[in-house]
Amino acid sequence: MLASSDTALLLRQLPKAELHLHLEGMLLPERVTSLAQKYSVRLDADELRCRYDLRGFSQFLELYKWATSFLREPEDYAQLARDSVIALNQQNVIYAEITLSVGVMFLRKQNVAANFAAIREAFLQNAATGAGPHVQFIFDAVRQFGAAPALEVARSAADLSQEGVVAFGLGGDELSVPLCDFRDAFLHAHHHGLHLVCHAGETGGPDQIKDAIDLLGAQRIGHGIAAIRSSALMNTLAERKIPLEICPTSNLRTSALNIQLNSAHCKLADHPLPRLFRHGIPITLSTDDPAMFHTTLLEEYSAALQMGLSLDELRIIARSSFEHAFLPDPARQSFLARLAQSSDSQASVRTVGRAIHNE
Numbered sequence: 001m002l003a004s005s006d007t008a009l010l011l012r013q014l015p016k017a018e019l020h021l022h023l024e025g026m027l028l029p030e031r032v033t034s035l036a037q038k039y040s041v042r043l044d045a046d047e048l049r050c051r052y053d054l055r056g057f058s059q060f061l062e063l064y065k066w067a068t069s070f071l072r073e074p075e076d077y078a079q080l081a082r083d084s085v086i087a088l089n090q091q092n093v094i095y096a097e098i099t100l101s102v103g104v105m106f107l108r109k110q111n112v113a114a115n116f117a118a119i120r121e122a123f124l125q126n127a128a129t130g131a132g133p134h135v136q137f138i139f140d141a142v143r144q145f146g147a148a149p150a151l152e153v154a155r156s157a158a159d160l161s162q163e164g165v166v167a168f169g170l171g172g173d174e175l176s177v178p179l180c181d182f183r184d185a186f187l188h189a190h191h192h193g194l195h196l197v198c199h200a201g202e203t204g205g206p207d208q209i210k211d212a213i214d215l216l217g218a219q220r221i222g223h224g225i226a227a228i229r230s231s232a233l234m235n236t237l238a239e240r241k242i243p244l245e246i247c248p249t250s251n252l253r254t255s256a257l258n259i260q261l262n263s264a265h266c267k268l269a270d271h272p273l274p275r276l277f278r279h280g281i282p283i284t285l286s287t288d289d290p291a292m293f294h295t296t297l298l299e300e301y302s303a304a305l306q307m308g309l310s311l312d313e314l315r316i317i318a319r320s321s322f323e324h325a326f327l328p329d330p331a332r333q334s335f336l337a338r339l340a341q342s343s344d345s346q347a348s349v350r351t352v353g354r355a356i357h358n359e
Ligand SMILES: [Zn+2]
Pocket: 020, 022, 171, 199, 222, 288
């Protein structure tokens, strides 16, 4: 058995992909403080601490609304992108699909194209120096805002599909507007060559996942942990190889885990990730909104180990995150080669380590 420090090092060195990561969810309390100062908003330290101390999904939506209210011009988004590059590099994330809450930008009457250009430029500058992860973007609509604003987001994603926007998605409150209302938005995105993702089965039931796939053509499901409540749906996901983007700490902090397991007291160890994975459903591991959930991708991988997954199983999940990324095949193969190379060198280090230990 590897010592925990060895395991931590192996996980850190593992090249990783983040497929479910909201840029706005990278807003650390320190960055909110500096933005508040920039806009001369008085911020009470206790209020800040209290807002970031999450106790459920509605409080999370409230925090998201409040924190993002300090993102007011393109430079604020660019600064957040630069913060994100640093955080992703620390996790050895070499590829990320960054979700942008474009529905929120439109609601605030911001210039989406200008915000996006600033964000893209900030990521590209780092990638050009070899210092940052390779990134692509997902434009996300907000479910509770309704169908018409979602269509506006899909149109904007289509307009920018040559600039690195690869998918259209839907997030927000699953219990608000039915998924069938969003068919036009998803169809528009599909007709313009975009991939499709949807948050479903996070706080809602298995029917939400089924509708996301059957009515909207979702190719990946955000969260999807409600699948654990339907063996028929688990079979479908496994047979059709539809991935679930699993974000364990998010599920704990928003109480989505309590809802799906119908239990008032849940721990990370109770998460259904191992059961979903061992049923043959493709799993990718992500952080969702790491600054708001006080987590990192490394911590999510460590949490999965504590749920009983082996290091080899974690490598399969790391590989799955590249396999289900919205990448052209040559780029995908190049990332997979880097992952394989890393696994080979880790295996040889462990072999040498064992030989030294046995001498
Ligand atoms: Zn999300």
